[in-house]
Amino acid sequence: MHDFFYYIQLLLAGITVGSLYALIAIGYTMVYGILRLINFAHGDIFMAAGFFMIFISATTSIYVSLPIVLILTVILGVAVERVAYRPLREAPRMSVMISAIGVSYLLQNFATYYTGGLARPYPVIPFLTREVTIGSMTVKALTIITPVLTVILVVALVLLINRTKIGMAMRAVAKDQNTARLMGIKINNVISVTFVIGSFLAAVGSILYFSNYEQVTPTAGAMPGLKAFVAAVFGGIGSIPGAVLGAYVIGIVETFIKANNDYAIFSNAFTFALLIIILVFRPHGLFGEKLTEKV
Amino acid sequence: MKRYIALFLACFMLVALVTGCSGSSSSSNSSVAPSSSSSSKVIKIGIFEPASGMNGAGGKQETLGIRYAHSVKPKVTIGGVEYTIELVEVDNQSDNSKAGSAAQQLVSEGVSVVLGSYGSGVSIAAGQIFADAKIPAIGASCTNPQVTEGNPYYFRICFLDPFQGTVMANFAYDMGLRKAAVLTEAGDDYSVGLGHYFAQAFEKLGGSVVNVQFQSGETDFSATMASLVSEGIDVLFAPSSIESAPLIIKQARNAGLTCPIMAGDTWENETIITNAGDAAYDVYLSAFFDPNDTSAAAKEFVEGFTEWLKADNTRLTNNGGSTGVAGVSALGYDAYMVALAAIEAAQSTDGTVIRDALVNLKYSGVTGECASFDENGDAAKDMAYIKTIDLETGTFKFLQTQTVS
């Protein structure tokens, strides 16, 4: 009944969604890899980036506001780490996680308060939203740009982590904080850098994401955030290629589920079912390395 | 450091306690200018509307109508004594789990009548509480049958989903459309209910229906739309919240779904036009009210209301930044007026008496026949306004009135 073109269309949609999840998921996986903390607020930082764009672009041109948004988001991300996570560095993991939930709660409520809870239209970014025609079909430019950009960013990131000094520091901290500290690595700086990168990617993600859906609500970050986290777990938390792979799997499969009218409402449920299954059969995800507790 | 925070917290809690207990009462004259310290007696009318949550936008617009009505008629005479009407507003957060305590707050405030709510779910959830407290409630725009059904204290001045659904079905069928997709939001009584009745009526007429549900908070409809395109439907009926409306419209058009898109009363909100932009062509919806109505009452209301909106910026923002008159505002206005008429008829501030007065009250307001309730307590509204979106002016354009049959 469906033609080939239809599936191509779905696939494209899935890849776009997947790429967006990927950009968020990397933030999760990096923070988790280093702090062993599920940064529940990550999705809300992503949401905040959306509102930054709206408010800034209202006063100035898109091209000026793009960099500003990136910077603001990074600042927000780092600020959150400073205020909400750093003081709890020595605290049990549960309370750090709770703090993360608290931050997400705060960001959402503040956004609701500030915007009155209404959906705000996202400014049109011409070079992302203009239509391009490939062969027989026309799609938004960002359908093409998103995956490409994602891949570029991921490669850059992997290089950063494997080739540079700071990358080495990150890996060291991820392996063993105390030893890393003894080796003279400034843990806090490394962690800040992690949050800088994470938030930056979240900001990029949010620009692409909201250009696609064209409106922002205070809760817009919650679901993408959770799904991105699932993606990160799926791929093996701490492993960037894993996170990206997971993101694409989730993005594509959930798109196909949504395309099935009878089961459309199970797209989220599926994501989590996948998570549980993965955790049961590979508790450390596809590429995650096992950490055993010393007895 | 810690000690100071402790201090701050303690003070905060204390303040909260003190102001809080008085808070409820101080919140009563909220936003209705400083409480006029007139010595005359006071009768309280509760406003049970969402100011936040997914129905916040509509709730605010409905509240605006009520506030305007209040500014027009702030007083009522009972038994020769002049009573000042005090509006008691609570935010039910468009959340059934919060609705209960919000309603309870109104009850404990000792209101005589309750108006609202936008969004049927909360009204259904809170209905019993009002009934138990013997306080009559007048629903302005809640269209789900269950609101008034089996609740002697709940009345309603707007039409119902079965009616609305049938109307839209007829309208679509008359346009020569035969294959409809009904897209509803899981967990939203309004959406699911209206969709259900539309499908029922449309199939009775001989059309075919594809049912699709999306989960609340969904932002990505591209896949759904793609599948609908390949289904080759003639019309998409998508009753849903103001939030998801623009997403649906835009992504439908992006996916190449060019057929008419239809919905119910909720879509009459200009933020949808703003957010959906020029994708919003061929969009039809049923509405409670037409601002360009030629009847004197309507004219007067529209002019007065627009003036009143312009007078204050917060009012404008609450109206989604525009001066357009939403149907729910008109209904809010009427609901208030009905309540007033009932109070005058009852010549009492007692809920039960007012309720009895409501039962056989006749009142015709700006949205047409608003009282003369049937045994369920629903107004005899036999006509809906079909509107479409006018992209040039970015407003809703009245198309025709449609009745069942």
Add this chain to the structure above:
Amino acid sequence: MSNTILRMEDVTMQFGGVVAVNNLSLEVNEGEIVALIGPNGAGKTTAFNCITGVYEPTNGQIFYRDEILVANYPQGKMKKLYAGENAGKYTKVVKRTPDEITRMGIARTFQNIRLFSSLTALENVLISQHLHINSGMFSATLLSQLPFIKSKARKEEEHMYKRAVELLAEVGLEQYKNEVSGSLPYGIQRRLEIARALATNPNLLLLDEPAAGMNPQETRVLTEFIVEIKDRYKLSIFMIEHHMDVVMSISDRIYVLDFGKLIAHGTREEVQNNQRVIDAYLGVAEDA
């Protein structure tokens, strides 16, 4: 040989490519104090973890009395990777979780103290009696505490409590009964950890460096304590220890481990004069 309580046969523990314990065979007889010594990283604790079910050995068998406690042979990925000896000699697989093993009568202490640190000394001891509880969750919840209700569960609870207090008294810790265990002095914590292990009433007690970080005075006290509990509770004791004076003063037999391999065993004298041991310990002797 019914008087052996623990017997390890060709036990090899391999992590990835690293062989931590290599073909270790040893015996502990009823009523003996046997010491396992060796330089740091020789694989002593790993051996303990194999016995107590924390790790499952890659190859070999461990007997408790006459029944197989744990048994395994290289399978799956390990098949190719396996670098130890006696591959293919064993074909049985027996897996047991640590709690099962404890219930069979083998209790242990940990190198780095692992008390339930925010609970009181008494609670610590009570908890390790839980494994023998008869009453189920419901009767324990409903019948064990309410006054006026006489029930099996109630008796059991009272008995546990009585026993716990006795035990603390026997090991001379009663005055710390209600102290939070994490805040007790180091030496006391060590003692409490042993008491906690005793509360599971074991036949075989594994002590992982009981004297670690103690001064000579404390060490002497501990040494006596170990002998004392061994006699009182009819225990066999298998211990890892660095303090040579402890080892040499109380252990009946000694096994010496180096780089995962057994390099010597025998009585104190035999081991003391064993060249390989001296080499292995050269320069390390005072450490500990």
Add this chain to the structure above:
Amino acid sequence: MKQKRYLLYSLLLAALIIAALIAIDNSSLKSSMLSTILQKGVIYALLAVSMNLLNGFTGLFSLGQAGFMLLGAYTYAILTIPVEARSAVYQYFDGGLVQFSVPVAVGIIAAGLVAAIFAFLIGLPVLRLKSDYLAIATLGFAEIIRALIQWNTLGPITNGSNILRKFPTFSSILFPFAVSAVSIGLIVLLIRSSYGRAFKAIREDEIAAEAMGINLAKHKMMAFCTSSFFAGVGGAMLAMFQQSVQAKYFTSAMTYEILLIVVIGGIGSVTGSIISSFLFVACSEWWLRFLDAEHYIGNFKVPLLRAGFRMVVFSIVIMVIVLFYRRGIMGTNEFSWQAIERFFKNLFGRKAMIKEREGGGVE
């Protein structure tokens, strides 16, 4: 004899509370905000304590609470809606499949059991996971349950995404207090039993606990199912309190709400959870509501105050507590008469204090 005295105190306190409740019940206060808050507060107390049993006492960080509440609420509603009312409730599913209804008590217990059964099924795979993986897995489970219940195909049973109502609810404020009191009492007994001690051991150190012969899988499962059982009961109570129930609102936000109550009260303190439940409910639904409305002092409009501000203030307070008062109100302490007595004695001079020291005394 000390024990006797405390028992007496407790009985007096209980009598006092009951008397107060009866007074509220038979006065104009019945329909006041106070009684509403008390009712919701006591229900949340049960929910918080049940979550605390898992997160605080067993150290299993589960975020599935909302899911189990949902199961409880729906089980209760589906089973107890009177047959004659069903056609009205299941309006789109011509009356639905279930064509019988059971008494309230049965409904509530069934609610707990269903939740517990699901807990068992989900527990088999996920309880092996470590802290935060467990958290995310249980969170996901709650989402799945919600989607399932809203699924139109199950409509004849669950009424799909439509509201369930018209089931029997309680009229007397005593009812929720009674149920919660009994449930919490049971949880406390469990915590103080040998099994409760085993749970604590697992929280303290899984490896040591296992080495002391505690079967991790078994005991984690016990804690998980018990907690879920009471979450289910709590869900049923919440449904009764709301007089209607709809899957849509049992989101992870609800779980977070209860988690925050537990944190504010003190992870690992039943008393704390109870106290903070009342505070939390009162603040979020009553005392702080005034923050949501614009105020005028004379003609001066108080800044900031407008819809939504309450939640902002609220979340800031929560952050402050999480950051600076990690132990919450009670830490891991419980209410005890000794503590109270000591407090009063301390008011009168040193002598009493010294005497008390000799007495020692646990908190």
